[in-house]
Amino acid sequence: MHWPIDLIVLTFVIFCAIAAISVKDLLGTAILFGAYSFMMCLLWAIMGAVDVAFTEASVGAGVSTVFFVAAVFRTSRRTKD
């Protein structure tokens, strides 16, 4: 683990997390949450946990985003906070 790469990706992860919970549109939350999951998967690949990174890339960034977009499509994009 090369520490500057680790620190930069970790900062991106935290920014994505803050943006995902503070944006005022649920579709935006879905996309930012997908970006968050992808950054997290990158972080795990840096740490040498490639099996976990593979699972997170397929399940976290893939299937979760599809679930999320489908749920937003069936409900509403509106959110107050």
Added chain:
Amino acid sequence: MTDLLPLIVAKYNYWLYVILMMIGLYAMIAKNNLIKKVVGMNIFQTAIILFYLSIGYKKDATLPIVEVGHEGQEAVVRALDYINPLPHVLMLTAIVVSVATFGVAMALAVRIYQRYQTLEEDELRMRLSEE
């Protein structure tokens, strides 16, 4: 105060994981929208998985795949050369559990919206008291 700063810098990853965990906890407690709460729960879970994986990491170690000792040869495997794979396996289970919870939570949110036409918690409470 002067010895506190090197301590924080030396373990910077743990501090950032705690910050990430607190972002998830804040979203679970303070957000009004049900889907935002579910996102907060997921952020909390991934922060804990990240913490466990960083415990298993070793400096100057490689992936836990043994390359020597095939075809009946004798070879010495040093455990220090390989990253600890036990947290990886445990956290693989946690990821699968987290996506299952996420799917169930989304299905419940869709059902709640179909019945009450809202996802906001205060409006939901108002509709419930009207009935």
